[in-house]
Amino acid sequence: MPTQEERLIALEQAIQEFRGHIRETNENMTILLGTIGSQGQDIKRVLGILDGHTTTLDTHTTLLEGHTTTLDAHTTILEGHTTILNEHTALLNAILARLPAKEDI
Numbered sequence: 059m060p061t062q063e064e065r066l067i068a069l070e071q072a073i074q075e076f077r078g079h080i081r082e083t084n085e086n087m088t089i090l091l092g093t094i095g096s097q098g099q100d101i102k103r104v105l106g107i108l109d110g111h112t113t114t115l116d117t118h119t120t121l122l123e124g125h126t127t128t129l130d131a132h133t134t135i136l137e138g139h140t141t142i143l144n145e146h147t148a149l150l151n152a153i154l155a156r157l158p159a160k161e162d163i
Contacts, residue, residue: 060068
């Protein structure tokens with residue numbers, strides 16, 4: 059059985075080790091808090107960039123929707139012209155079919 063003095067020495071050593079662990083824990087916590095703070099700033103910076111890109115993307119989306127509307131209108135007009143052209147082609151073919159052949163003239 060250890061003497062009281064040996065037990066006291068062992069307790070003091072344990073306390074010193076405990077203090078060392080506490081100091082190391084405090085140092086690690088300080089480093090961790092610094093890292094978290096730095097990452098928080100990085101996240102804010104990235105979010106700011108993301109907001110800028112989102113605004114630009116929204117602007118481009120609005121422009122694209124406008125272009126799509128214009129293209130749809132032009133497509134409708136072109137389809138109308140194509141219909142009229144097909145009708146004229148059919149009429150011209152009908153007229154040509156009724157004309158006498160060159161040999162008959």
